[in-house]
Amino acid sequence: VNLSWTDNSNNELAFAIFRKTGSGDYVRVGVVWANVTTFSDTSVSPDTTYTYRVRGSHETGVSGWSNEATVMTTMAPPAAPTGLT
Numbered sequence: 001v002n003l004s005w006t007d008n009s010n011n012e013l014a015f016a017i018f019r020k021t022g023s024g025d026y027v028r029v030g031v032v033w034a035n036v037t038t039f040s041d042t043s044v045s046p047d048t049t050y051t052y053r054v055r056g057s058h059e060t061g062v063s064g065w066s067n068e069a070t071v072m073t074t075m076a077p078p079a080a081p082t083g084l085t
Contacts, residue, residue: 001041001071005054009034009063012056017041020051046076 003017017030017039030039044050051070056063 001044001050001052001073002038003041003052003054003069004038005066007035007037007056009056011058012063013058015039015054015056016062018053018055022049026053044073046073048073 005015007015012034014034015032015036016028017032018026019029019041020026029041029043032039039054041050041052049070049072051068053068054066
């Protein structure tokens with residue numbers, strides 16, 4: 001899943017990316033440095049709904065949350081056939 005956002009800060013040190021699966025709890029899945037506005041989540045599973053949110057941080061605090069973005073990953077390809085004769 002490839003994410004991107006608009007950097008509205010001029011004093012962040014990093015952005016933290018959080019994800020929840022279905023109606024579960026948010027967990028941090030990544031951190032990128034200041035002024036980086038993209039993140040690729042390569043730890044997703046097929047046919048699963050994920051919701052993401054991002055916030056900036058610096059040494060004395062964190063920003064509010066971004067809006068949420070929800071995505072459903074595609075299904076896994078079918079298993080290969082076997083036993084061909």
